[in-house]
Amino acid sequence: MTVFVLVSGPFTGGWIWEETAERLRQSGAQVHPLTLTGLGERRHLARPDTDLETHIEDVVQLIDHLDGPELVLVGHDYAIHPVLGAADRRPERINRIVHLDAGLPQDGDAALALVPDQEVRERLMRPDGPAEHNWRIPAPRPDEWQRWGSTDGLSTEALARLDSYAAPQPSGTLIQPLRLNGALAALPTTGVFCTAGGVTIAMVETLVRSGPPQFRALADPRVTFFELHTGHWPMLSSPEELATVLLRAAADEGHRIAASDDEQPFYEKPFVLDVADWPRERIGSLDLHLPDLPDADGPQPAIVFVHGGPVTADLRPTPRDWPIYSGHARYAVSRGVVGVTVDHGLHALTDYAQAAEDISAAVELVRADPRVDADRIALWFFSAGGLLTTDWLAAPPPWLRCVAANYPVLAPLPGWSAIDARFRPVGAVRTAGELPIVLSRAGLEHAAIAATVEEFLSAAKAADARVEIIDVPAGHHGFDVLDHTEESRHAVAAAYDAVLGHLQG
Incomplete structure (x- = not known):
């Protein structure tokens, strides 16, 4: 018999699973909705020291008192943190972990990074932390639930239930990092x-x-994986469909993503153009790829390539050595300009400010090099690195001749609430003025990313910004390594024609 342990997200408790639990029991499963300490009917147990460890122990204690041979732990939203913490300590008891509209936290991650309400996140991130008398985060007011997730599908009655039963969330549960020892690696998982x-x-x-x-x-x-076409609280908006999905997940059903073991990872795939090796110099976190121009008259323009991410800090090789970025840099050299690749600190969604500082420092280092014309610099951004265009669009320095972007993310994607509100190219483009922008757009782009590009282009049009679009109709996100077609090669060359026209003109 399958035994489900259902753990809900912030402000809620076991009450929220009532309809879903009943449908699961009708199928013959055992069901144990769990209310975490300080929430729901246990709100009176909240204390200033109630933290993530408290909630992990709640789940562990329940696991230890259940006899079922096949425990399926379901973590909704924040609750995936205590669920993973408990499963890491009792892996032999767990048959599957279900991430219900939840993230993929790793060792050392705090739930705070994924809190969608920016006002709450900023308050808890203050150096002194929450005040002693203010250690609980108030439950959302009736008109605020959408700040914590989509309310699509929730009836007026369901919203009233959220309002009526919601309890303040102890802030320590969101601040304390999750600690894992690696025992989860062998456990089957399902994302809903x-x-x-x-x-x-x-x-x-x-x-x-x-x-x-x-x-x-x-x-x-x-x-x-499964999808539910509803908002963030499916146990209220679609309880029967959720129960069906959980039963199928327990039976090892669901969509699987195919990727052969011998398939090259994206970061190892070759650049679409055949480019020769050129001399390069490694200076700190950047590489200078230098053209051999014996007849050159003085310093040369430079293109600084800004990788996407987030990229884990321990990955080797680092992005500046990936074929996509070194390929772009070598091609830039073949076109007569200095190509610069940079490793920056975008290791998590919370790292955009650090990455922006790293890029700014790298650009200054490049401009100070006597072989580089400090007044003729272009910045070229890729994928989620597109959010790093913000500062340069908002206040373009006179030496910045062009900003280019390949298949960029130009507004935070759904679920990317942890990103600092500062990084919004859609707003920044309104003050880009005469700065040329060269945007390479993949025709087969994912819909959510394509939507950010369209939003950006609408804002750019309203501001009369100078945007040149290079369309790749049959191109995928990452076409310059994924799609070795004539169309991709032509698009890359066309983008360089545009950028070099602004650099060398």
Whole structure:
């Protein structure tokens, strides 16, 4: 008999699973909705020291008192943190972990990074932390639930239930980092996406094939996926459909992402153009690829290539050595300009400010090099690095001749609430003025990313910004390594024609 342990997200408790639990029991399963300490009917137990460890122990204690041989732990939203913490301590008791519209936290991650309410996140991130008298986060007011997730599908009655039963969330549960020892690696997992929030299986497939390398783990055959076409609280909006999905997940059903073991990871795939090796110099976190121009009259223009991410800090090789970026840099050299690749600190969604500082420092280092014309610099951004265009668009320095972007993310994607509100190219383009922008757009781009590009282009048009679009109709996200076609090669060359026209003109 399958035994489900259902753990809900912030402010809620076991009450929220009532309809889903009943449907699961009708199928013959055992069901144990769990209310975490300080929430729901246990709100009176909240104390200033109630933290993530408290909630992990809640789940562990329940596991230890259940006899079922096949425990399926379901973590909704924040609750995936205590669920993973408990499963890491009792892996032999767990048959499957279900991430219900939840993230993929790793060792050392705090739930705070994924809190969608920016006001709450900023308050808790203050150096002195929450005040002693203010250690509980108030439950959302009736008109605020959408700040914590999509309310699509929730009836007026369901929203009233949220309002009536919600309890303040102890802040320590969101601040304390999750600690894992690696025992989870062998456990089957299922991701259930509530698509009204914007995350879909198709988006994950895009990330697996052309996104940060850490997402390739999602192609493991032990990982399955489902979609629910509703908002963030499916146990209230679609309880019967949720119960069906949980039963299928327990039976090892669901969509699997295919990726052969011998398939090259994105970061190892070759650049679409055949380019010769050129001398390069490694200076700190950047590489200078230098043209051999014996007849050159003085310093040369430079293009600084800014990789996407997030990319885990321990990945080797680092992005500046990936074929895509070194290929672009070598091609830039073949066209007569200095190509610069940079390793920056975008290791997590919370790292954009650090990455921006790293890029700024790298640009100054490049401009100070006597072989580089400090007044003729272009910046070229890729994928999620597109959010780093913000500062340069908002206040373009006179020496910045052009900003280019390949298949960029130009607004935070659904679920990317952890990103600092500062990084919004859609708003920044309104003050870009005469700065030329060269945007290479993939025709087969994922819908959520394509939507950010369209939003950006609408804002650019309203501001009369100078945008040149290079369309790649049959191109995928990452076409300059994924699609070895004449169309891709032509698009890359056309983008360089445009950028070099601004650099050398």
